[in-house]
Structures are given as structure tokens and as C-alpha cells.
Amino acid sequence: MDSARVQPPTHAGTTDGLAWAAFLPESDAEPAGGVVIIHGADSCKENHADFAAACARAGLAALTFDVRGHGQSEGPLDGRALDDVATMADLLRERFGVRRVGLRGSSMGGWLSLTAAPVARADAVVAICPASWIGLYGGLRAQRFEFAADRESLTELLRANDEREIVRDLDIPLLLMHAEGDEVVPVDLSRELAELAPDVELVIVPGGDHRSVQHDPEMQERAARFLAEHLGAAGGR
Numbered sequence: 001m002d003s004a005r006v007q008p009p010t011h012a013g014t015t016d017g018l019a020w021a022a023f024l025p026e027s028d029a030e031p032a033g034g035v036v037i038i039h040g041a042d043s044c045k046e047n048h049a050d051f052a053a054a055c056a057r058a059g060l061a062a063l064t065f066d067v068r069g070h071g072q073s074e075g076p077l078d079g080r081a082l083d084d085v086a087t088m089a090d091l092l093r094e095r096f097g098v099r100r101v102g103l104r105g106s107s108m109g110g111w112l113s114l115t116a117a118p119v120a121r122a123d124a125v126v127a128i129c130p131a132s133w134i135g136l137y138g139g140l141r142a143q144r145f146e147f148a149a150d151r152e153s154l155t156e157l158l159r160a161n162d163e164r165e166i167v168r169d170l171d172i173p174l175l176l177m178h179a180e181g182d183e184v185v186p187v188d189l190s191r192e193l194a195e196l197a198p199d200v201e202l203v204i205v206p207g208g209d210h211r212s213v214q215h216d217p218e219m220q221e222r223a224a225r226f227l228a229e230h231l232g233a234a235g236g237r
Contacts, residue, residue, distance in 0.1 A: 007053065009064075016087050017074030020065035021045055022096065023052040027059070033231025034061035034098035036088045036120070040107030040131075041139070042146045044071035051104065051220050058224040060231065061096045063088055067109070069147035079153030082161070085116035100124075100231040104223060106214040107131050107185065114193075115161040117170060124230040126175045126223045128214045129185050130193070133158045167197045173230045174200045177219060179208030201226070 009021035025031055035055050037048045045064035055062035065088050069077035085103065092098040102124040105113030110130025117125050137158045139145055167174070174197050178190040187204060194202040203222070205213055213219050 009049070009052070014072075014074075015091055016084070018065050018068070018084055018087065019045070019072035020063055020088060020091065021049070021052070022092075023049070023056045023062045023064075024096065025056050025059050025061070030097035031059060031061040032098070033059070033100045033102065033123075033228065034063065034092040034096060035102045035104050035227050035231070036085060036092065037062060037064040038085065038103065038105035038109030038112045039064070039067060039070070040105075040109050041136075042070070043109075046071075048106075048214070050215060051223070054217075054220045054224040055227065058221075058228040060102075060224065060228055061092055061098050063092055063096075067112070067147075069149055076148040076150045077154055078150035079157045081112060081154070081157060082116040082119050085112055086120040089120040089122065102126065102227045102231050104128070104227065105130070107210065108136060111136060111163055114163045114170070114174075115166050117172065118166070122172060124173045124175075124227055125170070126177065126227060127190075127193075128177045128219075128223075129179060129182050129210055130163065130176070130190065131185050132189055133162055135185060164193065164196055167193050170197055170199075172199065173226070175203070175223060175226045176200060177203045177205070177213050177223065179205045179210065179213045181207045181212075182210045184210040 052062035066073035100123040103113035104126040106128040110127035
């Protein structure tokens with residue numbers, strides 16, 4: 001899917017080999033909350049600029065980045081993936097003065113947002129049609145992905161991070177969003193995760209497909225409001 005036509009990012013750069021773009025609210029005040037936006041397999045940061053813009057309108061600082069093996073970031077996707085999310089969260093805190101950070105990911109990025117939440121010290125998570133570790137592992141083995149990967153270290157990372165075990169101990173607000181018609185990741189996975197999570201809101205959208213929820217304007221606004229409310233942005237009050 002082509003990236004939405006939105007204003008260019010406020011800032012852009014590379015940190016630890018990770019290419020990123022930041023979208024800040026129009027207010028001159030430092031944002032109280034920020035969100036790291038994590039794309040799915042074989043995608044890139046530009047494809048989520050539309051949601052970054054929605055976050056900025058809600059008073060949040062939003063940062064999209066290219067997961068390794070994708071876009072302009074350096075190196076293959078490997079065992080550093082969770083630490084990379086934490087690096088981006090720290091960038092929001094240190095460069096843009098954000099005090100509370102949320103994660104929002106879709107598909108593979110949904111798995112990353114769930115499993116990286118503890119190491120990134122996230123205060124809230126939105127996961128859209130999140131993939132499972134076993135689904136990602138199967139796709140890697142079957143060579144269904146186009147991105148460059150260090151198969152050995154990535155497989156080790158996947159096996160060590162079962163999203164169900166992590167969600168069970170996730171003591172922060174979680175919003176799960178899934179299209180009932182998802183042909184890639186079955187909606188039952190989000191239903192199962194919702195049964196395990198201590199503090200969760202589950203949104204099942206009738207029909208749709210694997211990509212529809214992440215780019216639906218109404219669902220984007222709902223996710224941005226959820227993050228603003230829990231991260232303390234002015235737009236969430």
C-alpha cells in the first residue's frame with residue numbers, strides 16, 4: 001500500500017544504523033507523550049506516516065523507523081530487534097523531551113510492540129493484527145519474506161519471545177485491533193491475547209483484510225486517542 005500523502009516529518013535522522021522520521025505536534029511545548037511506530041514485514045517507515053500525523057494531531061510526538069533489513073536502516077533483521085525498539089523509545093525521551101512512551105505496531109510490528117514493551121519501558125501499547133512468533137518463524141523458514149535477515153539470531157529471538165507469555169505479564173494498557181477478515185494473521189490470535197492480558201481493550205472490525213485496520217482513518221484516530229489518554233498528551237485530556 002502506498003504511503004498516505006501527509007506533511008513531511010519534522011525531523012529525520014539515523015541512530016545506531018536505524019533510519020527514523022519524527023512528527024511533532026504544532027505546539028511549541030514539549031510533548032508529554034510519544035509513540036514509536038513499528039511497521040510490518042517487507043514494509044517501511046513511510047507507509048505509516050499517516051498514523052504518525054494522526055498522533056501529532058492528538059498532541060503526541062510520533063517516531064517511525066525502518067526495522068533492520070528494511071528501508072534505509074543498516075544490516076539485516078536480527079537478534080537486536082527488541083533492543084532497536086528500545087533505542088527508538090530512548091531517542092524520543094532524550095532528544096524530544098518525551099516522558100512517557102507508547103508503542104504501536106502492525107503485523108510483525110505488532111509482535112515487536114508486544115514483545116519489546118518491557119525492554120523499551122513502554123507505558124502503553126497498540127498492536128494491530130499482531131503476528132505470532134510461530135507465524136513469523138514459519139514465514140522465515142518458508143522464505144516468504146523479502147527482507148534481509150540473520151536467520152540464526154532472528155530465529156533465536158523469536159523462540160525466546162512468545163507473545164502470549166509476555167502479554168500475560170504486561171501491566172500497562174493494551175489496545176488490540178484486528179480485522180475479522182484478516183487473511184494473514186487469524187483474528188483468533190488477538191482474541192486469545194485479549195484473554196491473557198491484564199489491562200486490555202479489544203476492537204474487532206467486521207470484514208476487512210490484513211492491511212485495512214492500520215490505514216482506516218477512524219481506527220487511526222481511535223488508536224491515537226487511546227495513546228494520548230494513557231501517555232498524558234494534551235490531546236488526550
